[in-house]
Amino acid sequence: MKKYLTLLKRAALTLSFLFSLSLCAYTQSASYFPPRGQWETVTPKKAGMDAARLQKAIDFAQNNEYSGDRDLRIAILKSFAHEPYHEIAGPVKERGGPAGIILKNGYKVAEWGDVNRVDMTFSVTKSYLSTVAGLARDEGLIADVKDKVSDYVWDGTFEGEHNSQINWEHLLQQNSDWSGDLFGMRDWADRPPREGGIDDWKMREFNEPGSVFEYNDVRVNVLAYALLQVWRRPLPQVLKEKVMDPIGASTTWRWYGYGKSWVNVDASQVQSVSGGGHSGGGVFINTEDHARFGLLFMNQGKWKDKQIISTEWIQQARVPSVAMESYGYMWWLNKGPRKWEGVPEHLYYAAGFGGNFIVIDDKTNLVIVTRWLEPAKIGEMVKLVSEAIK
Secondary structure (H helix, E strand, O other): OHHHHHHHHHHHHHHHHHHHHHHHHHHHOOOOOOOOOOOOEOOOOOOOEOHHHHHHHHHHHHHOEOOOOOOHHHHHHHHOOOOOOOOOOOOOOOOOOOEEEEEEOOEEEEEEOOOOOOEEOOOHHHHHHHHHHHHHHHOOOOOOOOOEHHHOOOOOOOOOOOHHHOEHHHHHOOOOOOOOEEOOEEHHHOOOOOOOOHHHHHOOOOOOOOOOOOOOHHHHHHHHHHHHHHHOOOHHHHHHHHHHOOOOOOOOOEEEEEEEEEEEEOOEEEEEEOOOOEOEOEEEEOHHHHHHHHHHHHOOOEEOOEEOOOHHHHHHHOOOOOOOOOEOOOOEEOOHHHOOOOOOOOOEEEEEOOOEEEEEEOOOOEEEEEEOEOHHHHHHHHHHHHHOEO
16 A cells, blocks of 8 residues: 555656646747637636736726827827827728737736727838738838838838938838828827927928927828838738738728829739828728737747748837937837836837727737727736736
8 A cells, every 4th residue: 555655656656746847848838829710819827927917907097098099080180189280191090999819828817898809000011011011021012121111112202312311221110201292191290399389390400311200190101102012912912911911810801091002013003001090991800810810920020930021120120220329110119218127128119199009029929909998098908918927
């Protein structure tokens, strides 16, 4: 009997050891990639997270819904009323309620709200646009981001002493200070200073490209237009073929431009898409597809055994710009003036109007997608999730 008990104890110890190894391997793994239309869920405990603390973060997200109107047409017009000539030029969709997904090692550990509802995502679109630029760089369509855009786009969009000095990196970092009209929208009328008036804004002095960060959708749309000239095909088709289909995204996402943003490309009318939604348009997408996109970046651009975006590009996109330490290639960085206190500095994220976020922590294999969270609350929400990791 004693010998039998000893054998049982040894077996129990062996099983416990194997389980510990299995759990350790799980918590260190980033190898799970959900098939199209499926997503495996694991418990917080198995993912190495504290369930009670994780629930606290979820409750926080649900209880701090974006305070703007759910009718986004109203929310947009109110928020950008300071802009002269502002109008809604592209599609707009009424939003849903708070929703989100938290991934650990690729597996779902939490979700809330309707994660399959397609909603506007506003400036999160910029991170998708940046990715299309990265693909162009990876495929050699753009030789170097330091190249002047005028060497690729010669139709007058980048002519003149000032605009001709702008390179691709300036556009990606939002420090180009490009000047002009695009599809009837003026650069100086987009998010103008609080002081002064139209004459002051129109007659401003130019900043040297690369020296001053200015968040400006017209200049972002100039990047989209320039990339359209390089790819010679609609950017949504590029994103679908090169990224969204390979990562198993749904067929429900869309990427729109404006009613006036149709251009002639090789004798065909093609819509130049927008990099945000504050005049309508941009990427309309569900929460699960956002999470797939975040998971791709968490895995350094690799999905299963396929390198979709080069690791070099993803690392380059996260380098702080000289003009704005908190900003890379249309990804926000947890550094500088936009740093979230109490949250690891290595995090980076996509952010859009109304509280749309994709947060990536590739050191702990964590992805957080949250929709319609009061924007000022995102740092606290991410801190609560980070504190749930054991």
